[in-house]
Amino acid sequence: MNSATGSDDPRDYLVEQSFENYTETDHATWRTLATRQREILKGRIANQFLEGLDRLGIGQEGIPDFRVMNRRLREATGWEVVAVPGLIPDLAFFRLLADRKFPAGFWIRKPEQIDYIEEPDIFHDVFGHVPLIMQPVYADYLEAYGKAGLVAAEHGALKRLARLYWYTVEFGLAQTPDGLRIVGAGIASSPGETIFALESQSPNRVRFDLGRVMRTLYRIDDYQETYFVLDGVEAWPSLDLDRLIPLWQHLEGQDDIKPGDLQPEDDVLAQGDGSYHAAKAKSAA
Template sequence: MNSATGSNDPRDYLVPQGFEAYTDTDHATWRTLATRQREILKGRIADQFLEGLDRLGIGETGIPDFRVMNERLRAATGWEVVAVPGLIPDLAFFRLLADRKFPAGFWIRKPEQIDYIEEPDVFHDVFGHVPLIMQPVYADYLEAYGKAGLVAAEHGALKRLARLYWYTVEFGLAQTPQGLRIVGAGIASSPSETVFSLDSASPNRIGFDLARVMRTLYRIDDFQETYFVLDGIDAWPSLDLDRLIPLWKELEGQEDIKPGDLQPEDRILTKGDGSYHRAKPKSAA
């Protein structure tokens, strides 16, 4: 989720993608990232994600032209990708999602940043996030999330929504008949976390529970200590405000849960051994 400060009117942040301004180096960087990531994702990502890549033409030829991509996206789910210069304030972000517009950075990392950048670029935002928006259930979830975010701001519950976004949209896993699969964009755009999230013995993997997720701090500087697992590819949580508002009030009196801690009521799919994070400094939000 975004965390910049400034105007809450999303129109103040919309810019042209500037597709014609991309250089050969920019497109080559995309090809390197996309080719590598597509190979690593085989057998690890939800099939619907790969289907979305193909249907949208998000491939290995270069940075996608938002104008072309949006024609296909609008036809499928009524969504479109809009270019923004970087992180935008939470309320502007929520308003865009509520209007079925996904904000994406238009710039791409430098070749020397191929493995890691601090701020999301067009590869993370488009390759990681957009393919699943071709799925109606997920598209509806993102819209409901945006609408819930606007209400959360009035109830002092923005941190609850940030955690939900983090553990579903960015770092979610899901059960499938073939086993655990990735559905989160933060994993799907990271070669190292793609492997870590499914293969490492270090993290916990816990059955998704909305209240539990909204109480749980997360790692902003490293791999996650806990991943929450949806019961299915289409099992995105209902964000009915009649349910959320009482839940936020209930959670006000409960302590936050550290990223790696387990709770007695958890549905533990994998109890992590913590081997990766044990010697690491802690930084949680």
């Protein structure tokens, strides 16, 4: 989720993609990223994601032109991608989602940043996020999330919504007939986390529970210690405000949960051994 200060009016952040300004180096960087990631994702990501890539024409030819991509996206789900210069304030972000507009950075990382950048670029935002927006159920979930965010701001519950976004839209997993699959954009755009999230013995994998997720802290600087697993690729949680507001009130009296901690009531699908983060902590000591 976005985090910045400034105006809450999303119109203050919308810019032109200026597709013609991309250099051949920019397009080559996209091709390197997309070719590598598409190969790694085979057999690991939900089929609907790959279908979305193909239907949108988000491939290995170069950076997508938002004008072309949006025609296909609007026809499928009524959404469009809008260019923004970087992270934007929460309320502006929520208002865009509520209006079925997905904000995406228009710049791309430099070749020497292929493996890691601190702030999401067009590859993360478009390759990682947009393919699933071709799915009506997911598209509706994002819109409902934006509307819920505007209400959460009035109830002091923004941290709850941030955690939900993190553990579903960015780092969600889902059960499918073919096994566990990736549905989160943060995983889908990261070659290392694509493998770690599904195949490492280090993280916990816990069945999704809305209240549990909203209590759980997360890591922004490394792979996740716990992944939450939806019951299916279309099993996005209902964000009915009649349910959310009492839940937020109920959670106010409860402690936050550390990223790697399990709870007695968890439905644990795979208990991690924590070895990855323990080794990192030991080497840093």
